[in-house]
Amino acid sequence: MLRKVQVAELAVGMYVVDTGLSWLEYPYLYSREGVIENGGALREIVEAGYEEAFIDTEKGSFGSARAALDSRLTASLGTAAAASDDAAKASTSESPAAPGKPGEQMPLAQSLAEAKTLYQDCLAIAHDVLREVRNGGEVNVAASEILIDDVITSAVHNRDAMVALAKLRVHDAYTFTHGVNVAVLAVAFGAALGISRQGLKQLGLAGLFHDLGKTGVPDAILNKPGPLSPQEFERIRDHPAHGCRLLAGRGLPDAVLRGVGEHHERCDGSGYPQGLAGEAIHPFGRVLGVADVFDALTSRRSYKDAMLPTRALGVLYGMRGRDFPAQLVERFIKFLGPYPVGSFVRLASGEYGFVRRGNPGRPLFPELVLVLDVSGRPCAPRPLDLGGWQEGGPGIAQALDPDVFGLDPLDFLMQPGPEDALR
Numbered sequence: 286m287l288r289k290v291q292v293a294e295l296a297v298g299m300y301v302v303d304t305g306l307s308w309l310e311y312p313y314l315y316s317r318e319g320v321i322e323n324g325g326a327l328r329e330i331v332e333a334g335y336e337e338a339f340i341d342t343e344k345g346s347f348g349s350a351r352a353a354l355d356s357r358l359t360a361s362l363g364t365a366a367a368a369s370d371d372a373a374k375a376s377t378s379e380s381p382a383a384p385g386k387p388g389e390q391m392p393l394a395q396s397l398a399e400a401k402t403l404y405q406d407c408l409a410i411a412h413d414v415l416r417e418v419r420n421g422g423e424v425n426v427a428a429s430e431i432l433i434d435d436v437i438t439s440a441v442h443n444r445d446a447m448v449a450l451a452k453l454r455v456h457d458a459y460t461f462t463h464g465v466n467v468a469v470l471a472v473a474f475g476a477a478l479g480i481s482r483q484g485l486k487q488l489g490l491a492g493l494f495h496d497l498g499k500t501g502v503p504d505a506i507l508n509k510p511g512p513l514s515p516q517e518f519e520r521i522r523d524h525p526a527h528g529c530r531l532l533a534g535r536g537l538p539d540a541v542l543r544g545v546g547e548h549h550e551r552c553d554g555s556g557y558p559q560g561l562a563g564e565a566i567h568p569f570g571r572v573l574g575v576a577d578v579f580d581a582l583t584s585r586r587s588y589k590d591a592m593l594p595t596r597a598l599g600v601l602y603g604m605r606g607r608d609f610p611a612q613l614v615e616r617f618i619k620f621l622g623p624y625p626v627g628s629f630v631r632l633a634s635g636e637y638g639f640v641r642r643g644n645p646g647r648p649l650f651p652e653l654v655l656v657l658d659v660s661g662r663p664c665a666p667r668p669l670d671l672g673g674w675q676e677g678g679p680g681i682a683q684a685l686d687p688d689v690f691g692l693d694p695l696d697f698l699m700q701p702g703p704e705d706a707l708r
């Protein structure tokens with residue numbers, strides 16, 4: 286279990302984790318992976334001015350420090366999802382007209398093909414918007430609004446496909462994909478929370494534009510290989526406010542501007558640029574913050590590999606109550622499930638496959654397409670629905686990175702599945 290702690294809470298024997306969070310945006314996060322060996326190492330961390338770190342409570346030797354840790358640390362990710370189950374149900378039942386209730390879902394292969402086209406259109410818009418802003422031009426709000434409308438429709442009816450696609454692209458530039466991914470994730474998650482269609486439109490626009498203000502940060506700072514000076518970090522801290530300035534006066538609702546301006550604010554007041562805390566942070570700022578961190582963690586960058594979704598959810602779980610409201614994080618975990626569509630997993634039986642459909646009622650038992658046999662050799666893709674498998678019996682043993690096996694999820698998920706044969 287990962288947990289975010291203040292540096293003052295660190296103790297000798299604790300195991301620090303490198304979460305992969307960007308040091309540009311989290312310069313005070315100590316992230317050299319490994320056990321804190323002695324008091325000298327601990328003093329160095331404190332004296333270097335770090336403020337926070339992630340620890341893995343299942344590694345290292347905690348000694349007396351471990352006893353002081355919250356007993357909730359032993360809760361598993363699955364427990365978190367289960368704990369939020371009632372809350373999530375309550376949320377949707379409170380909103381009978383919520384667009385988050387998916388209608389009949391179309392077959393994955395078909396919906397992935399449609400979602401892929403829409404995703405490419407979104408990327409093109411994100412590309413144009415950033416280029417225009419960099420050249421001192423106008424933000425094309427109208428074109429973005431039309432696309433976000435399509436994203437909402439797709440996220441409601443092809444939720445799995447849109448969310449999967451946001452995670453399946455591999456080679457596109459992060460600058461463009463990140464805004465689109467955050468918009469898609471936020472809209473799909475917002476729909477599950479019961480936010481109205483009008484609200485989703487504003488949330489999606491805020492997601493698309495959330496990092497627009499980074500166009501005001503010189504490349505020399507964004508690409509600086511070493512630590513930032515306080516003045517340079519101030520430029521980074523200004524990017525949410527700068528984004529608001531770029532978007533102001535264009536008739537956008539206040540909620541869009543607040544979502545953009547407050548996506549780095551944190552529950553405990555440690556965020557920026559205003560240091561807002563708790564309820565003072567706009568709900569869109571909180572939702573975008575969660576989607577932003579999840580996409581950043583699960584994206585491959587020049588300086589780090591992509592983190593598996595399951596582990597990224599563990600990092601977010603470690604941030605609950607401090608960075609983001611605990612209930613919001615738990616709902617996000619519940620929303621994505623422990624094995625989001627596109628996850629590559631090994632079964633206890635030794636076979637390997639991709640998750641092609643979630644199972645909201647029993648999230649640990651999704652529907653798979655098996656692609657490797659027990660020896661790790663390619664086999665004819667074969668559907669396998671774990672939905673009928675026994676609780677407590679053998680199931681998914683582990684989530685893995687398909688890249689390591691040279692496999693691309695889209696090669697398998699875009700093949701017609703069993704539901705296509707029934708149509």
Ligand SMILES: [Fe+2]
Pocket residue numbers: 495496524548549
């Ligand atoms: Fe940002």
